[in-house]
Amino acid sequence: MEIVVCLKPVPEAETRLRVAPDGTRLDPEGVKYVLAGYDESAVEQALLLKEATAGARVHAYSYGPAPRTEEVLRAAIALGCDAATWVEAGAASDDPIAAARALGSAIGAGPYDLVLCGKQAGDDEAGLVAAALADVLGVPEFGYAVNVRWDAGRARLTLGRVTESGLESWETPLPCVVGLQQAWNDPRTAKLPAILKSRKATIGRVAAAEAAETGRTTPEGFALPPPRIGARMIEYKTPQEAAEKLVRLLREEAKVFP
Amino acid sequence: MSSRVLVVGERRAGAIADTSLEVLDTAHRLAGDGGVAGFVAGADGEPAAASFARFGVPLVYWARELSAEDSAAGRIAPTVAAVADSIGAEVVLAGGTTFGRDLVGYLAIRWNAAVATGVTDVQRDANGLHARRPIFGGRATETRRLEGWHVALALRPHAFPRPPEAPVPGRVETVAPVEPSAGWREAKCLGVEATPTGSGPSLGDATIVVSGGRGLQAPENFHLVEELAASLGAAVGASRAVTDAGWRPGSFQVGQTGKAVSPQLYIAVGISGAIQHIVGMVSSRVIVAINSDASAPIFKVADYGIVGDLFQIVPALTAEIRKVRGT
Numbered sequence A: 001m002e003i004v005v006c007l008k009p010v011p012e013a014e015t016r017l018r019v020a021p022d023g024t025r026l027d028p029e030g031v032k033y034v035l036a037g038y039d040e041s042a043v044e045q046a047l048l049l050k051e052a053t054a055g056a057r058v059h060a061y062s063y064g065p066a067p068r069t070e071e072v073l074r075a076a077i078a079l080g081c082d083a084a085t086w087v088e089a090g091a092a093s094d095d096p097i098a099a100a101r102a103l104g105s106a107i108g109a110g111p112y113d114l115v116l117c118g119k120q121a122g123d124d125e126a127g128l129v130a131a132a133l134a135d136v137l138g139v140p141e142f143g144y145a146v147n148v149r150w151d152a153g154r155a156r157l158t159l160g161r162v163t164e165s166g167l168e169s170w171e172t173p174l175p176c177v178v179g180l181q182q183a184w185n186d187p188r189t190a191k192l193p194a195i196l197k198s199r200k201a202t203i204g205r206v207a208a209a210e211a212a213e214t215g216r217t218t219p220e221g222f223a224l225p226p227p228r229i230g231a232r233m234i235e236y237k238t239p240q241e242a243a244e245k246l247v248r249l250l251r252e253e254a255k256v257f258p
Numbered sequence B: 001m002s003s004r005v006l007v008v009g010e011r012r013a014g015a016i017a018d019t020s021l022e023v024l025d026t027a028h029r030l031a032g033d034g035g036v037a038g039f040v041a042g043a044d045g046e047p048a049a050a051s052f053a054r055f056g057v058p059l060v061y062w063a064r065e066l067s068a069e070d071s072a073a074g075r076i077a078p079t080v081a082a083v084a085d086s087i088g089a090e091v092v093l094a095g096g097t098t099f100g101r102d103l104v105g106y107l108a109i110r111w112n113a114a115v116a117t118g119v120t121d122v123q124r125d126a127n128g129l130h131a132r133r134p135i136f137g138g139r140a141t142e143t144r145r146l147e148g149w150h151v152a153l154a155l156r157p158h159a160f161p162r163p164p165e166a167p168v169p170g171r172v173e174t175v176a177p178v179e180p181s182a183g184w185r186e187a188k189c190l191g192v193e194a195t196p197t198g199s200g201p202s203l204g205d206a207t208i209v210v211s212g213g214r215g216l217q218a219p220e221n222f223h224l225v226e227e228l229a230a231s232l233g234a235a236v237g238a239s240r241a242v243t244d245a246g247w248r249p250g251s252f253q254v255g256q257t258g259k260a261v262s263p264q265l266y267i268a269v270g271i272s273g274a275i276q277h278i279v280g281m282v283s284s285r286v287i288v289a290i291n292s293d294a295s296a297p298i299f300k301v302a303d304y305g306i307v308g309d310l311f312q313i314v315p316a317l318t319a320e321i322r323k324v325r326g327t
């Protein structure tokens, strides 16, 4: 089985967000990039499936600019991925659909059975790549997935999908795309020798395919919300008084009382 | 300026999801004289189609033969794209649920649309459409220009009001389905296990959420949170401390590795406000925190705070709410 994982570098969680001078995006000055949280889960999922399946291989793909894209691919190799391909991004690198199109043409050019993506990245929170990528490849996509298992005997992938109504149980043949919502409390970490070795690993490189006349989105504004001034603290002498005051504020001031 | 808008409805418990109705105001505003049409799929989709019609959609297309027991958008996207083309729609709108977000992802390719998810505001000017959306877990917002002939947007749940019922209901017309890609023929949904939410609404759908944390001290105390939620008709959530300890299943978890919710009102009970919890609820409209520690970080993101012992405050609050609501 050829397992593909799609990885996105995102600003680390502790990043102090600042507006870039042109006002349209995050100021990249001094930002440190790491692998997106759900993508980290996707790597763990890919490696677990590989360990449970004879002859399976994991190929990591990432779309984006240098140098951060190459860095997350080396990190994926250090964790145990077998191959890595950097899909070099052009100017429109922050459009998730451009990413899906570019990844789709790169992945479609090679062998693949199962494509794993994180359900969304913590920076733009678009959650679009898995579904769009599946449509580029012409295969089904299962978003918001948990409990992914491969039943080799029946040649079926089984998984759950977490939706607003509950947990859906699915089974499907391959190939397909899975948008992973699973989170592990203790995903593996890379060992030092593997990290050192990954620095010399060969990273495949392809140029992002030029999209034809397609819909696209361009960032034109980036704003930080006014800092929350902190809660209005309710003064009270008895719990009853606290309750009455809060209910009155919710009804009359906030107007959210049902 | 006007354009034809197609709104895609989602069924929930035999009716239409609130999140689908919430897109109607925006649909009518963007459509101008262009007109709004609706779309609903599934053999049991008729009540949902009829509710769209009741809430002011003049014509609702019902793809009755399309299997839609599950919420896989990929099965439905080809028919949505075909209906959108057949009526000359320029904009498709859906609620930003798991279904709606996946749907616009498919439409980006299949229908060549400029797409955005989690949208909290859409404006039109001479340069076209512009969508605003929270990013970085609500720590920033971005505006994007949507460029192209087609636009498909998933609107953030509860960021828009539900419209009133229309004086003159619309009508429902059946429409033939378009076969999804071959892979879907063998993919099977074996069943849906309803999320244990007690009797209240589900976390993702609720307009009010009451969440409990480790401050409740033991699983047998969690009923305090559930009773407060019941008094408000709210969904129940939890911090990871609670789900990790097994007091409640993982489906209750709010936060980075749980659900992101954005209700009108979020009440955090005995939750400290770790950043991983905050990112899942900070875009709620009004936040209330109840915590015995005045320096708990949750008070930094809350609008109203009560410093005190939850074991005294919460029962008093539940009683007061019942009194005021007469329940």
Ligand SMILES: Cc1cc2nc3c(=O)[nH]c(=O)nc-3n(C[C@H](O)[C@H](O)[C@H](O)COP(=O)(O)OP(=O)(O)OC[C@H]3O[C@@H](n4cnc5c(N)ncnc54)[C@H](O)[C@@H]3O)c2cc1C
Pocket (backbone or CB within 6 Å): B212, B213, B214, B215, B216, B238, B239, B240, B241, B242, B253, B254, B255, B256, B257, B258, B259, B269, B270, B271, B272, B273, B274, B275, B276, B277, B280, B290, B291, B292, B293, B296, B308, B309, B310, B311
């Ligand atoms: C990778 C990662 C992902 C994570 N994802 C999530 C996530 O999705 N969601 C999530 O919630 N957490 C998540 N966490 C965990 C998070 O960091 C916190 O540990 C967790 O949110 C703490 O839960 P808590 O607030 O209930 O407990 P605590 O931090 O222990 O807080 C309990 C609070 O209760 C108050 N309290 C105690 N007794 C009373 C009383 N009698 N009356 C009133 N107040 C009282 C205390 O003052 C305290 O503030 C994640 C952590 C990591 C590392």
